[in-house]
Amino acid sequence: ALASLLALAACGGGGEQATGEKEGQDSGGEVVKADIGVVSFLSGSGAAYGEAITSGLELALEEINAKGEVEINLIIEDSAGKQDQALNAAQKLMNSENVTALIGPTLSTEMNVVGPEADLNGVPTIGTSTTAEGIPQLGEYIFRNSLPEALAIPASIDKAIEKYDAKKVAIIYGNDDVFTKSGFDTMKAAAEEKGLEILTIETFQKGQSDYNAQLTKIKGLNPDLILASALYNEGAVIMDQARKMGIDVPFVGGNGFNSPEVIQIAGDAADGLIVATPWYAEKEDSKVQDFVSKFEEKYGKKPDQFAAQAYDALYIYAEALKNAGSDDRDAFRDALAEVKINGILGDFAFDSEGDVIMEPTVLVIEDGAFKVFE
Ligand code: 1QQ
CATH class of the missing domain: 3.40.50.2300 (Response regulator)
Structure with missing residues (x-):
């Protein structure tokens, strides 16, 4: 080789x-x-x-x-x-x-x-x-x-603990998708490992539009942080509804949240979202x-x-x-x-299993834009 x-x-x-026939x-x-x-x-x-x-x-x-x-x-x-x-x-x-x-x-x-x-x-x-x-x-x-979420999520949670001195978390995740379930497993394991108290674990399904029941419960428990495992559509709607209910604590999401669509859909409500990324444009x-x-x-x-x-x-x-x-x-x-x-x-x-090891960078949405979370 x-x-x-x-x-x-x-x-x-x-x-x-790239014109005409390409010769060896x-x-x-x-x-x-x-x-x-x-x-x-x-x-x-x-x-x-x-x-x-x-x-x-x-x-x-x-x-x-x-x-x-x-x-x-x-x-x-x-x-x-x-x-x-x-x-x-x-x-x-x-x-x-x-x-x-x-x-x-x-x-x-x-x-x-x-x-x-x-x-x-x-x-x-x-x-x-x-x-x-x-x-x-x-x-x-x-x-x-x-x-992999296994690298992304612990990096984000570490940063959130360091920045906000978080001790109590609520978790919400989609229980009908391989990625959102796997992200949840990683969130739960990481929260336990870091000694965070898990106040509640809430679930939703793809395409759901009303998160009132889950968010009301979460609000009542007063978490320092919400860990959310979702694709961008559901994730953005959850944040929008949470902010409208007066829940203003930071969210930690997985790769699914790392799309400009989150800001497009949730607007100001996306502020305070923490995600780890393998790459950023700045x-x-x-x-x-x-x-x-x-x-x-x-x-x-x-x-x-x-x-x-x-x-x-x-x-x-x-x-x-x-x-x-x-x-x-x-x-x-x-x-x-x-x-x-x-x-x-x-x-x-690639590693020997065809997987990849990467050093993620943690980002946070502030004033409607993803920024490196210093
Ligand atoms: C997965 C993901 C999604 C966010 C892909 C867009 O990471 O399904 O594994």
Whole structure:
């Protein structure tokens, strides 16, 4: 793998125009071409996740194909955040489109059904936003480059304890989703470990619009902090209703809250939300700032963590394709397991299980914007 890397580096790369036929370079080989299937949450209550992800992928795709070292074709399908639709989409991509590999689906709930099927078919799969416990362990073809809740939530809770001297917490979580349940398990374990008193544990379901019963109970118990495991839609509505009831304590959320949509939906009520992130757009890093300005130029808005993780994921795939030297699924899988890149999320490599270790940054929403929680 090192030899082929050096050979590719010697080719210069980067300067070629993506016009006409792309010739193989000095190595004598053809440019590796591959179809990659994408299963993304593009319609319904979490569509902003899928929009961010596919925007990040399409920006990376333009850059990667323009370099001319590999040629990727993305085939994008909508899962609508539903297990059955995600599975149908993945099956179509794997069996009819015969893709080399998959990106997605968006939700851990969806990956829980798609991952085992992709693994059975020997189709390498990367989750760019699947953060629940156990995702890479679904199979040896299943990887992720997203910040696991197991790293995100304890970092946020630590910061909240340090800042607010929090001692008593209430927890609220969605009990019908793999990610929100897993986030809850992590919150409960972290709260216990840090000696916080858990005053109550409340639940809700996807699409719920009225949280009066849960929030009334929480308000009566007077917590220092509310730990909420939710996707952005439910999470934002919970915060909005909490503030309207006069609950003004900080919230700690997981990755699901880390979307500009929370501010869009909840407005001022989103202030006081604490989340840990693998990435933020204000980072003083030339690679990050280059990405942010290209993204803003193309889409007219700032990228979020979901766009950033997807962008790096396609670079991880491009590197694996180059190193594999072929679009064969097994060769690609083995090259993927060994990939190392320096992306906008920093230096990246998978651990032996296809998972990732990252240092999160804790953010807080203040005056309607995510800021680094100093
Ligand atoms: C998961 C998540 C969601 C927030 C993805 C958008 O982290 O389902 O794992």
